[in-house]
Amino acid sequence: MPLIILKQDLEIIKKHIAEIFPYEACGALLGIIDGNDKKITKVFPANNKYRKIAWDAFEIEPKDMLEIDKLSRKNNIEVLGFYHSHPNHPAIPSNTDINASWPYYSYMIVSVKGNNLEDIADIKNYLMPDKINKPLSEEIIIAE
Numbered sequence: 001m002p003l004i005i006l007k008q009d010l011e012i013i014k015k016h017i018a019e020i021f022p023y024e025a026c027g028a029l030l031g032i033i034d035g036n037d038k039k040i041t042k043v044f045p046a047n048n049k050y051r052k053i054a055w056d057a058f059e060i061e062p063k064d065m066l067e068i069d070k071l072s073r074k075n076n077i078e079v080l081g082f083y084h085s086h087p088n089h090p091a092i093p094s095n096t097d098i099n100a101s102w103p104y105y106s107y108m109i110v111s112v113k114g115n116n117l118e119d120i121a122d123i124k125n126y127l128m129p130d131k132i133n134k135p136l137s138e139e140i141i142i143a144e
């Protein structure tokens with residue numbers, strides 16, 4: 001199921017990730033399932049509970065999860081996935097990512113090398129159907 005995201009929403013994610021570098025940034029992807037598409041209509045840059053220089057530890061702070069929950073109810077949308085960054089590491093799921101994953105969600109991983117938008121090195125999106133098989137790549141379509 002391709003993930004469709006507006007260019008402006010992807011910009012919000014890129015800015016958040018570049019700003020937080022060298023720390024790992026994370027956030028939620030909200031929207032609707034429309035036929036065979038996951039349409040992202042709102043991105044929520046969150047605070048990482050693990051505020052340290054780590055490329056493979058992220059967890060959205062509980063108060064942000066509450067906000068995300070409220071936002072989805074108010075707008076009649078749902079959490080379709082999460083994004084997080086891999087500072088100075090490739091956009092490939094770590095073992096920690098796989099172990100912390102849920103089958104339903106899309107996981108967007110952004111590789112970043114510095115504090116500028118040009119330092120965004122790679123953006124990939126995965127489904128992690130279980131903890132035994134390899135994550136599956138899921139297409140990202142950027143809409144204007």
Ligand SMILES: [Zn+2]
Nearest residue numbers: 055056094097
């Ligand atoms: Zn990761």
